[in-house]
Amino acid sequence: LFSDVQVAPKDPILGITEAFLADQNSEKMNLGVGAYRDDDCKPVVLNVVREAESRIAGSNFMEYLPIGGMKAFSDLSVKLAFGEDALPIQEGRVAAVQSLSGTGSCRLMAEFMHRYLPQAKIWIPKPTWSNHHNIWKDAQVQQELYRYYKPESRGLDQEGLLEDLSKGSPGDVVLLHACAHNPTGVDPTPQQWKEISKLMKEKQLFPFFDMAYQGFASGDCTRDAQAIRVFLEDGHLMGCSQSYAKNMGLYGQRIGCFSIITDSADEAKAVESQMKAIARPMYSNPPLHGALLVKEILGNEALKQQWYEEVRGMAERIISMRALLRQHLEDLKNPLPWKHVTEQIGMFCFSGISPEQVDRLAQDYSIYMTRNGRISMAGVTTKNVSRLAEALHKVTTD
Ligand code: LMR
Numbered sequence: 001l002f003s004d005v006q007v008a009p010k011d012p013i014l015g016i017t018e019a020f021l022a023d024q025n026s027e028k029m030n031l032g033v034g035a036y037r038d039d040d041c042k043p044v045v046l047n048v049v050r051e052a053e054s055r056i057a058g059s060n061f062m063e064y065l066p067i068g069g070m071k072a073f074s075d076l077s078v079k080l081a082f083g084e085d086a087l088p089i090q091e092g093r094v095a096a097v098q099s100l101s102g103t104g105s106c107r108l109m110a111e112f113m114h115r116y117l118p119q120a121k122i123w124i125p126k127p128t129w130s131n132h133h134n135i136w137k138d139a140q141v142q143q144e145l146y147r148y149y150k151p152e153s154r155g156l157d158q159e160g161l162l163e164d165l166s167k168g169s170p171g172d173v174v175l176l177h178a179c180a181h182n183p184t185g186v187d188p189t190p191q192q193w194k195e196i197s198k199l200m201k202e203k204q205l206f207p208f209f210d211m212a213y214q215g216f217a218s219g220d221c222t223r224d225a226q227a228i229r230v231f232l233e234d235g236h237l238m239g240c241s242q243s244y245a246k247n248m249g250l251y252g253q254r255i256g257c258f259s260i261i262t263d264s265a266d267e268a269k270a271v272e273s274q275m276k277a278i279a280r281p282m283y284s285n286p287p288l289h290g291a292l293l294v295k296e297i298l299g300n301e302a303l304k305q306q307w308y309e310e311v312r313g314m315a316e317r318i319i320s321m322r323a324l325l326r327q328h329l330e331d332l333k334n335p336l337p338w339k340h341v342t343e344q345i346g347m348f349c350f351s352g353i354s355p356e357q358v359d360r361l362a363q364d365y366s367i368y369m370t371r372n373g374r375i376s377m378a379g380v381t382t383k384n385v386s387r388l389a390e391a392l393h394k395v396t397t398d
Pocket residue numbers: 013014032033034035129131182
């Protein structure tokens with residue numbers, strides 16, 4: 001019966017963890033998946049999450065949530081993304097459901113496009129998080145790529161981006177990474193965001209923000225939402241995917257929010273009902289625990305402030321690891337430029353090394369990363385940074 005079923009290729013990100021786990025070297029490093037570690041390379045549960053857990057302990061939390069998840073959670077989430085006093089929220093024009101984190105939000109959006117925007121293409125930056133391609137492919141939405149990254153300057157290809165997006169048709173959807181672009185760590189400046197927003201308004205392109213790292217880029221949740229705020233000022237309707245995996249460390253809870261800003265409260269009602277109609281046959285309703293935690297944190301001023309501090313702490317540790325890595329490489333007199341290590345932002349450093357060099361790092365040094373040369377800076381510590389720098393030096397100079 002299943003003799004024609006081929007073994008699926010390994011996932012380019014999560015597949016790396018399998019190779020890492022099989023490696024017996026005690027000095028091995030997993031710089032593949034983007035999951036935060038402390039300076040001892042240990043996973044972190046935020047103190048504020050522990051506090052929220054103690055507050056919800058004993059509550060009746062084994063019941064089903066409604067199909068769209070916990071309303072109080074989505075209300076708090078959209079305020080975090082769009083701003084406490086955002087006009088579309090005040091006017092009741094935001095449709096929102098709790099989602100299975102970032103992937104789940106994107107999948108709902110892709111399915112929504114398939115049903116309700118059948119002519120629309122999704123414009124995806126080149127490069128992007130590998131799973132974006134799978135998500136829109138499975139929803140049978142036609143994909144177009146737009147230029148994003150310029151290898152020569154290791155920066156944004158703003159000209160190429162604007163040129164490619166100007167070819168979009170009215171109603172097409174543009175996938176934008178709200179901050180901490182994955183995998184490049186290169187974000188547009190506020191001025192560049194204004195240009196992108198203006199062009200998209202003229203061309204009637206619909207922005208869909210994937211915001212998996214709010215707070216994780218700069219350490220400031222409002223600053224990390226500035227791209228969204230620019231588009232709001234320009235009066236765009238838009239979609240947004242939020243995830244609390246990285247910024248609250250709730251990876252395994254699969255907790256996020258999918259929202260769409262519509263033209264009117266009536267439209268929002270209809271759109272939200274269709275989001276639920278998509279969710280019900282897919283997974284019925286989302287899990288409860290993460291929603292309770294996030295609601296507890298965002299709904300309490302003191303806990304929210306504590307969370308801001310803790311997310312800032314994680315962002316700052318990563319920023320300091322960038323500085324250390326660059327310093328070590330420069331001390332080793334590596335001939336390549338490494339300025340981009342400190343200029344890029346967020347969890348990842350797009351190192352610029354080749355797939356063959358990545359393979360050598362794994363084979364010779366037990367250092368694992370994705371084959372596009374993306375280093376998860378979250379796995380770099382004061383204890384392993386010199387070993388990483390030496391290995392990078394070796395594979396780039398031998
Ligand atoms: C990553 O890019 O490493 C993360 O977003 C984890 C994932 O699911 O791929």
